[in-house]
Amino acid sequence: MWRLDDPEETVYNGIKAGYRRFDSACDYGNEELTGRGIRRAIEEGIVKRGDLYITTKLWNTYHHPDHVPQALGRCLQDLGLDYVDGFLIHFPISMEFVPFDQKYPPEWTNMNGAMVLVKIDVTATWKAMEDQVKKGKTLNIGKQFQLPTSSSGAEHRKYPAHELAD
Numbered sequence: 001m002w003r004l005d006d007p008e009e010t011v012y013n014g015i016k017a018g019y020r021r022f023d024s025a026c027d028y029g030n031e032e033l034t035g036r037g038i039r040r041a042i043e044e045g046i047v048k049r050g051d052l053y054i055t056t057k058l059w060n061t062y063h064h065p066d067h068v069p070q071a072l073g074r075c076l077q078d079l080g081l082d083y084v085d086g087f088l089i090h091f092p093i094s095m096e097f098v099p100f101d102q103k104y105p106p107e108w109t110n111m112n113g114a115m116v117l118v119k120i121d122v123t124a125t126w127k128a129m130e131d132q133v134k135k136g137k138t139l140n141i142g143k144q145f146q147l148p149t150s151s152s153g154a155e156h157r158k159y160p161a162h163e164l165a166d
Contacts, residue, residue, distance in 0.1 A: 001022060001023060001024045001025075001028050001030055001031075001034050002023075002025070002028045003028075004030065006033075007030040007033040007034045007037060008033040008034070008036040008037040008040070009037065010037065011033075011034050011036075011037030011038055011041070012037040012038075012040050012041050014037075015037070015038070015041040015046055015047055015052070016041065016046055020047070020051055020052050020053060021052070021053040021054075021055075022034065022038070022052065022053070022054050022055070023055045024054065024055060024056045024057075024075070024079065025056055025057035025059070025090055026056070026057070026059050026071065026074065026075055026078070026104070026105045027057070027059050027090065027105045027106075027107065028105075029105050031056070031075055031078035031079050032078045032079075032080075034079060035078060035079035035080035035081065036080070038052065038054070038079065038080070038081070039080050049081070052085075053085040053086070054079065054081065054084045054085050054086070055084060055085060055086035055087070055088060056072070056075040056079065056084050056086075056087060056088075057087070057088045057089070057090035057144060058071055058072070058087065058088065058089050058090055058125070058129070059071065059090055059105065059106060060090065060091050060093050060094060060095040060108075061095045061096065061097050061098045061106045061110075062097070063089075063094035063095075063120045063122070063125045064094075064097060064120055064124075064125070065124045065125060065127065065128035066128075067097060068125060068128035068129055068131075068132065069128065069131070069132060069135075069137075070100065072084075072087055072132050072137050072138065073137070074100055074104070076137065082136075083136055083137055083138060083139065084137070084138050084139070085138070085139050085140060086138065086139070086140045086141070086142060087129060087132060087137075087138035087140070087141050087142075088141070088142045088143055088144045089122075089125065089126075089129075089142075089143040089144065089145075090144060091144075091145060092122070092143070092145050093117060094117065094118050094119070094120040094122075094125075095108075095110075095115065095116060095117055095118060096110045096116035096117075096118055098110055098111060126141070129141040
């Protein structure tokens with residue numbers, strides 16, 4: 001849903017045309033409008049919620065385990081959903097927390113306009129995401145990036161689509 005002029009209409013018309021999978025993220029700044037398009041299609045009986053696969057992403061400023069439930073909760077609130085089908089780590093970098101009530105979406109900078117990287121154990125982030133699965137807030141978790149297979153980053157394997165099914 002990134003960079004859409006009219007996310008509500010785009011999602012609604014996409015559902016009418018047969019699309020069932022939608023990729024969203026707090027950083028796109030349009031989850032409320034995306035959610036309106038989804039709700040409209042559901043209310044009009046075009047689809048049921050279970051017919052759709054909705055993904056959202058954990059932004060870099062919310063990698064601390066304490067912030068994971070808050071971040072997903074805000075995405076769910078904006079989308080107007082009880083759960084998402086996929087919740088992904090957006091990028092493999094952790095940045096300084098930006099409070100929701102001060103700047104949302106937080107984008108790439110803190111309140112002083114600086115991009116501040118912080119060290120957060122991604123294992124702890126992942127465990128916090130697993131907790132969201134257990135709570136029924138997301139059905140699946142994952143990452144949207146591929147990490148290098150060697151410390152040099154020189155190795156890279158492209159996966160044909162048939163290997164990515166499921």
